[in-house]
Amino acid sequence: MVIVVGSSNSNTSSNLNTSGNESAVIKRSISRANSGFVSSIMAEPCISCTTFNILAPIYKRLDQQNQSLRESDFRDTWLTRNQRILDWLLYERSSIICLQEFWVGNKELVHMYQERLGEAGYMTFKLARTNNRGDGLLTAVREDYFRVLNERDLLFNDFGDRVAQLLHVQSVVPFLKTQQGTQQEILIVNTHLLFPHDSSLSVVRLHQVYKILQYLELYQRENKLNNIPIVLCGDWNGSKRGHVYKFLRSQGFVSSYDIAHQYTDGDADAHKWVSHRNHRGNICGVDFIWLRNPNKSRKPLKISWAEAVFGIIKYQLQKVSLAENDAFAFLKADNKGDFITYSAFCEALRQVNLVGRPYGLSFQETKDLWAQADVDGNGVVSYEEFKQRMWNSTCSERVEDDCNENVEDSSQGPKKEVIGFAVKNASLFPREVEKGTWPENYSLSDHARLNVVFSPVRMQSS
CATH class of the missing domain: 1.10.238.10 (EF-hand)
Known part of the structure; x- marks a missing residue:
């Protein structure tokens, strides 16, 4: 698999407050990482993943009394904020970075992200929303961790002009190999679902997830990839109590953050953390890194x-x-x-x-x-x-597997050893959101950053 040398930085980031002078600490950390510093804390092989809606300047309101006044009109403002975002991303150096509301319509901003991430050893893939909406997605993977076997763009062409990216990657670090002797492969999806302006739009968001899962099934079938982990990242614009959450749970996916913190799917744990304060002022948990291991049984997708x-x-x-x-x-x-x-x-x-x-x-x-x-x-x-x-028909929520054990698939048929992931840890920044509150002095985005660390495990699967 791959060795995480930057995920230990999360210990430092937890000590930085949301409004303090973090720039000097970040720059020192980046300098040390680039000079060959490797933390001794992470001795075991892991991969890390970050998902972050970075709030496109065309949507960032600067004056609640004047809704037409947006950050995109003030170059120094949006440039400084996005430089700070990049500082954090390069400080954390996740193996996989998935960004939403990436301002694809601004060449200067696109160039800045591609240049700085490229210099840090990332391959980047951007995708604009349909109908020239101005924003889109950016997915970046570290070249010293992964080789990209394929990249596919999913255009929903629907009411919300939403899109998704699929990356099929293979580990380049020889740690765990399959029984066939090949390096471990992973499917990664980055997406941003429609904002639920009213409850009648729930079916649109469900459609978007359905299309993603249909495409994943087709891609796996065409490429004979039944036994590899799948990681879904992004802003899902729906909470743990919503239909999308239950739909994904019925398909064998688990919320990595909830697994790491031993939260259940029940209402009692539904509001223990938040990741977004929307334009209405409401705080909610909508950003997820979903994991489905190859040993997970699930219902037929259409059911x-x-x-x-x-x-x-x-x-x-x-x-x-x-x-x-x-x-x-x-x-x-x-x-x-x-x-x-x-x-x-x-x-x-x-x-x-x-x-x-x-x-x-x-x-x-x-x-x-x-x-x-x-x-x-x-x-x-x-x-x-x-x-x-x-x-009384509800999505069957498989909650018996905490994703940290080598649970065997209960379905019939011969078993073989495959490689999946255990959730090692997960954190949100700013850290106040992990307690269900939103800090007023946080200005990087209207979303929190979600970081997850996975460690490889061997498991049995049909």
Whole structure:
């Protein structure tokens, strides 16, 4: 695998406050790292990953009374802030860096990031959002850690003009090899999902994740990559209580930060940390580094997708105070029988804003949902089917694996040894956000930086 020489710097960064004179400390640390200093703390092989929404200057408001006044109008201001961001990134020297709201529309800023990261030994890949939105993604990987085998751009071409990057990388440091004698490979995704301006847009964000997972399945199948870890990074614009979180959990992914801090998926732990203060002033935890090891069993993707959409339907009905019996009556509409017809189902989806809009469910997706609900295939959905598949069907959250053990896949079939990752540690900066508060003196971004360290482990997989 790879040796992390910079992740031990997180101990130092935790001692820096959010408004203090961190520049001198950072510059000294960078100088020491560039001169060959290697920390003795990290004696075991690890890889590190950072995800950070750096707040594009075209979106950064400078005056709440004058919303049109943006940082992009003041070169010295945005240049200084982004130089400080780069100072931090080069100080931490993660193996993988995933940035969101990267101002791809400004050549000077792009050149600055590419030049400084390139001089530090990173390969960089940028991707603009569709329809010339001005910002996009930047993914950087250290050349002394990885060889990039492939890079793919995923253009959702949807309501939010969102995109994703997929990097297929291979370790260049000979530590752990597969049974076939090849170096370890990893799939890395960087993305930034749509902001949920209202609850009806939940299905758009679910679509975006569905497209990512569909593409990952296709890419793995085409390249015969069933037994490698997958790391998903980015700003997911949704919390642990949302549909996207549950959808990803049902597909075998775990939140690295929550694993490191032994937080559960339950409501009791949902607000213990935050990573974003949005333009409405709300603080929430939306930045994740997801991990799926090759030994994780999961439901078929289409079934998990249907369950997630049924969850949105239930949420929308509960929002207007419809309990189970009332929800069934709403879905069957004027039908005299005790069942739901397909036409009534489609009309109900229209009334909860899931179809009939540019960003709604497609005709085929609606048919697929209906096929999941109509368990016996008789053309109607009975009350029992409604309870089983639509009302009480939730994404199965696999929480039995804390990702720090070599848990064997319980599925049938011969086992073979594969390499996955354990979550060694994870931290957010500024450190106040780990306590669920947002420091007023923090000015690097409206997001916190999330850093995770993974260590390789051998595990059994079908």
